Amino acid sequence: MPNDVGRINIDYSAFISKKVRFLPMLGKKSEESSVSIDMMTKQRRYEALVKALHADVFRYAVWLIKDRTIAEDVVQETFLRAWKSLDSLQDEAAAKSWLITILRRENARRFERKQFDLVDIDDVSVADPVAPSDGNVENRDLRRAIASLSDEYREPIVLQVLMGFSGDEIAEQLGLNKNTVMTRLFRARSQIKEIMTKDHELGVSING
Amino acid sequence: MDDITFRRIIYTDPFTTDKEVVEAAKNDPKKQAFWEEIRAMESAMQEAMDIPVPEDLADKLILRQSMNDFKQKKKQRPWYLALAASVVFASVLTIGLIGSSSQGLASDVFAHMSHMEYEINKYGPTDLASVNSKLATYNGQIKEGFGEIVSANYCYLDSIKSLHLIIKGEKGLTSLFVVPSQLAEPLDESFSNDVYTGSAFLLESAKVIVVSEDPSQVSAITQKAKEFLSFSI
Numbered sequence: 001m002p003n004d005v006g007r008i009n010i011d012y013s014a015f016i017s018k019k020v021r022f023l024p025m026l027g028k029k030s031e032e033s034s035v036s037i038d039m040m041t042k043q044r045r046y047e048a049l050v051k052a053l054h055a056d057v058f059r060y061a062v063w064l065i066k067d068r069t070i071a072e073d074v075v076q077e078t079f080l081r082a083w084k085s086l087d088s089l090q091d092e093a094a095a096k097s098w099l100i101t102i103l104r105r106e107n108a109r110r111f112e113r114k115q116f117d118l119v120d121i122d123d124v125s126v127a128d129p130v131a132p133s134d135g136n137v138e139n140r141d142l143r144r145a146i147a148s149l150s151d152e153y154r155e156p157i158v159l160q161v162l163m164g165f166s167g168d169e170i171a172e173q174l175g176l177n178k179n180t181v182m183t184r185l186f187r188a189r190s191q192i193k194e195i196m197t198k199d200h201e202l203g204v205s206i207n208g
Numbered sequence: 209m210d211d212i213t214f215r216r217i218i219y220t221d222p223f224t225t226d227k228e229v230v231e232a233a234k235n236d237p238k239k240q241a242f243w244e245e246i247r248a249m250e251s252a253m254q255e256a257m258d259i260p261v262p263e264d265l266a267d268k269l270i271l272r273q274s275m276n277d278f279k280q281k282k283k284q285r286p287w288y289l290a291l292a293a294s295v296v297f298a299s300v301l302t303i304g305l306i307g308s309s310s311q312g313l314a315s316d317v318f319a320h321m322s323h324m325e326y327e328i329n330k331y332g333p334t335d336l337a338s339v340n341s342k343l344a345t346y347n348g349q350i351k352e353g354f355g356e357i358v359s360a361n362y363c364y365l366d367s368i369k370s371l372h373l374i375i376k377g378e379k380g381l382t383s384l385f386v387v388p389s390q391l392a393e394p395l396d397e398s399f400s401n402d403v404y405t406g407s408a409f410l411l412e413s414a415k416v417i418v419v420s421e422d423p424s425q426v427s428a429i430t431q432k433a434k435e436f437l438s439f440s441i
Contacts, residue, residue: 047270054265072265080273080276161257162254162258185219196249
């Protein structure tokens with residue numbers, strides 16, 4: 001009987017909302033040492049983590065960085081680092097914020113590394129900085145509005161709306177106190193509302 | 209509740225269940241309208257933030273990790289192992305037994321052969337589109353007319369993430385493995401054990417390995433693979 005690694009039980013239910021199918025790792029001999037089985041367990045844990053959270057982590061990276069290509073690179077680095085320190089993730093329920101912490105650190109590293117060849121974002125003209133156009137005007141305008149927020153407002157609102165973080169979780173992630181987070185969420189939304197209202201009025205006056 | 213406080217709470221959390229906020233909205237149509245407007249904006253924001261994710265990102269992340277891990281393992285071999293390896297290699301040279309260096313990969317390939325039924329039951333059947341989406345991980349593509357593929361499924365050969373296709377032929381099942389060529393250890397062009405015969409060849413950026421019980425199947429599928437499979441670099 002070949003060693004069916006599917007029998008190793010790991011509880012991912014805490015952080016996997018959708019059903020995740022594992023990639024099988026067949027072909028390993030039954031005399032597999034416990035070290036290799038540990039490696040396989042780690043591999044499976046990693047793959048489950050990737051499948052459950054890569055989309056959210058990528059989206060967050062794009063909103064943080066405002067460039068899909070760089071965001072994808074940073075996500076690659078993030079998951080590579082996650083693999084290396086996977087043993088330190090004890091509580092699967094904390095996986096999302098654990099990955100976001102790594103991602104923010106990786107992003108900061110990018111600035112340390114590349115401080116001399118940075119492009120000033122204001123010099124780059126971008127129609128929709130975060131996504132290929134989907135033809136939905138309201139989406140596009142909203143994306144522009146969200147992207148135009150300064151980092152200090154954009155990050156908390158993306159953590160709340162996209163990642164579903166609570167005020168306390170955002171405070172912990174960003175190293176701020178909760179009142180500051182609440183103020184920033186308030187200002188972020190009122191700025192977005194203001195931009196959207198202006199756009200709308202402008203649209204009406206041009207069309208009218 | 210005054211207007212400013214009401215707006216502040218709504219702007220901070222549009223889906224608040226705060227009793228005072230609910231009460232205030234109930235008693236003031238203007239407040240209610242404002243809340244509804246912000247809730248609508250919130251739903252639109254959720255949709256706007258939900259930007260498309262590259263389809264192959266998860267596969268890339270898994271592949272990148274196994275590549276990296278593989279390189280690390282290569283790098284991390286201590287010096288005395290390298291020395292020992294050199295001694296072994298020198299002895300092998302002396303005795304003239306070269307040619308058995310690829311046992312790791314070959315034995316993993318053979319091990320997979322005994323899993324074919326299991327894989328078909330668990331992962332089959334498949335279709336051309338899904339085979340192609342899996343091949344895309346290796347920048348590969350398969351044309352229509354290749355033959356009946358009954359299962360397509362990622363697996364590990366010598367700790368490298370590979371794609372295992374099982375093909376139904378006239379004389380039983382044949383396996384075709386796709387391994388990134390830069391990672392694959394050298395494997396003889398043709399190899400065999402008591403039961404199986406295999407052939408290994410490079411197709412652009414991929415190493416393709418075909419294995420079957422029947423040698424004639426191996427050469428038939430090898431021919432077909434060269435014709436119908438392609439990998440961009």
